Amino acid sequence: MAEFSLELNEDQLQIQKWVHEFAADVIRPAAPEWDEREEFPYPVVEQAAEIGLYGWEFMAEGMSGDPTGLTLPVAIEELFWGDAGIGMAIMGSGLAAAGIVASGTPEQVIEWIPQCYGTPDKIGLGAFAASEPDAGSDVAGYRTRAVYDEATDEWVLNGTKAWITNGGIADVHVVVAVVDPELGSKGHASFVVPPGTKGLSMGQKYKKHGIRASHTAEVVLDDVRVPGRCLLGGKEKLDERLARVRRGEKGNAQAAMQTFEATRPAVGAQALGVARAAYEYALDYAKEREAFGRKIIMNQSIAFMLADMATEIDATRMLIWRAAWLGKNGQFKNAEGSMAKMKAGRVATWVTERAIQILGGYGYVREYPVERWHRDAKIHDIFEGTEQIQQLVISRAISGLRIE
Numbered sequence: 432m433a434e435f436s437l438e439l440n441e442d443q444l445q446i447q448k449w450v451h452e453f454a455a456d457v458i459r460p461a462a463p464e465w466d467e468r469e470e471f472p473y474p475v476v477e478q479a480a481e482i483g484l485y486g487w488e489f490m491a492e493g494m495s496g497d498p499t500g501l502t503l504p505v506a507i508e509e510l511f512w513g514d515a516g517i518g519m520a521i522m523g524s525g526l527a528a529a530g531i532v533a534s535g536t537p538e539q540v541i542e543w544i545p546q547c548y549g550t551p552d553k554i555g556l557g558a559f560a561a562s563e564p565d566a567g568s569d570v571a572g573y574r575t576r577a578v579y580d581e582a583t584d585e586w587v588l589n590g591t592k593a594w595i596t597n598g599g600i601a602d603v604h605v606v607v608a609v610v611d612p613e614l615g616s617k618g619h620a621s622f623v624v625p626p627g628t629k630g631l632s633m634g635q636k637y638k639k640h641g642i643r644a645s646h647t648a649e650v651v652l653d654d655v656r657v658p659g660r661c662l663l664g665g666k667e668k669l670d671e672r673l674a675r676v677r678r679g680e681k682g683n684a685q686a687a688m689q690t691f692e693a694t695r696p697a698v699g700a701q702a703l704g705v706a707r708a709a710y711e712y713a714l715d716y717a718k719e720r721e722a723f724g725r726k727i728i729m730n731q732s733i734a735f736m737l738a739d740m741a742t743e744i745d746a747t748r749m750l751i752w753r754a755a756w757l758g759k760n761g762q763f764k765n766a767e768g769s770m771a772k773m774k775a776g777r778v779a780t781w782v783t784e785r786a787i788q789i790l791g792g793y794g795y796v797r798e799y800p801v802e803r804w805h806r807d808a809k810i811h812d813i814f815e816g817t818e819q820i821q822q823l824v825i826s827r828a829i830s831g832l833r834i835e
């Protein structure tokens with residue numbers, strides 16, 4: 432078990448510097464263009480792959496090679512400090528990888544995760560498709576069906592997935608589908624849809640408020656046939672689990688909850704990077720801009736806003752690091768991963784709004800980056816569990832009651 436420490440080790444400091452330099456030199460200058468184009472920034476992600484920042488080895492090292500849990504949030508904060516849309520384009524395949532790690536066998540992990548990233552010469556993309564047009568937070572409402580065809584040992588998938596990062600442009604899609612509709616959310620299973628599988632297509636591509644360099648689209652599954660080995664975890668394990676649920680035995684809800692709690696600090700770190708970018712920009716601006724014959728920071732109302740922003744950002748980082756460390760080294764007690772994610776989304780939305788206020792009119796136009804950062808921040812209150820869903824998880828954890 433690693434000691435909890437606020438001091439980063441030598442490796443972490445190096446990674447932090449390495450990602451920061453890429454964010455400052457490559458991502459930031461490219462950000463306005465890809466935000467306007469609303470397209471996946473292939474050239475930037477290819478550059479990230481060339482230096483090893485986009486690739487399964489980096490994710491594997493960040494996820495499993497670090498006993499403190501802090502390396503990944505530290506790297507992600509720097510990446511999203513550069514730009515959240517491009518940051519998400521780089522991180523999006525990680526959602527598929529996490530889905531494969533969560534449910535797959537070691538053989539499936541080895542087979543599919545490298546395909547989610549490809550190689551620096553030819554990058555690949557992964558997508559994790561759970562949400563549906565009529566069911567986002569309410570996972571028991573998923574309708575996408577997976578039916579087993581015993582004659583061919585294939586699963587047949589039908590349905591529509593909504594809001595999917597890299598949806599339809601990914602090489603590997605991980606799809607959550609209903610295998611037993613009578614069991615609600617306990618009757619789901621995850622499937623890998625391999626590259627080039629017939630019947631999978633992109634539906635509408637969404638025009639978004641923020642993170643516009645990240646591709647988000649519907650995924651339509653029309654009689655998609657995947658081999659039996661694409662069921663993550665395998666059929667035997669699925670049949671055993673379904674039988675346990677049908678007998679009314681308790682499943683491994685606790686284990687699933689721990690998995691979600693462990694991935695939430697990374698999402699919090701994304702929001703933290705956006706918040707820090709806006710705070711730093713507003714601080715510099717307030718020290719330069721003059722009104723009424725003095726720098727605007729010399730007014731307490733501006734300086735106190737910046738003081739509050741700095742405090743909220745540091746408090747958020749403490750929550751994220753604690754949750755990331757707990758994810759690796761201890762048991763969560765009070766949904767600390769959800770606390771970190773919820774706080775980070777709120778702080779990013781608030782800090783970026785305050786940054787606009789400090790810049791005045793210049794904060795409101797596209798020539799300056801803070802309006803983009805404000806648009807980008809908001810997604811962190813919504814995806815990977817909305818603010819209200821985090822509140823639900825935390826209130827259940829602290830009370831031990833089934834709050835609805």
Ligand SMILES: Cc1cc2nc3c(=O)[nH]c(=O)nc-3n(C[C@H](O)[C@H](O)[C@H](O)COP(=O)(O)OP(=O)(O)OC[C@H]3O[C@@H](n4cnc5c(N)ncnc54)[C@H](O)[C@@H]3O)c2cc1C
Nearest residue numbers: 559560561562566567568569594595596647814815817819
């Ligand atoms: C840019 C973007 C990228 C995304 N990427 C992915 C992806 O890669 N893969 C994927 O599977 N999904 C993805 N999503 C989907 C995302 O996770 C969902 O949008 C999110 O879970 C919310 O679901 P919903 O939009 O259906 O909202 P709803 O669940 O309909 O919620 C609407 C409102 O009701 C509130 N609410 C719902 N239930 C309760 C309750 N019980 N108590 C209190 N309040 C409640 C919510 O908090 C929210 O404010 C993405 C979404 C976006 C916008």
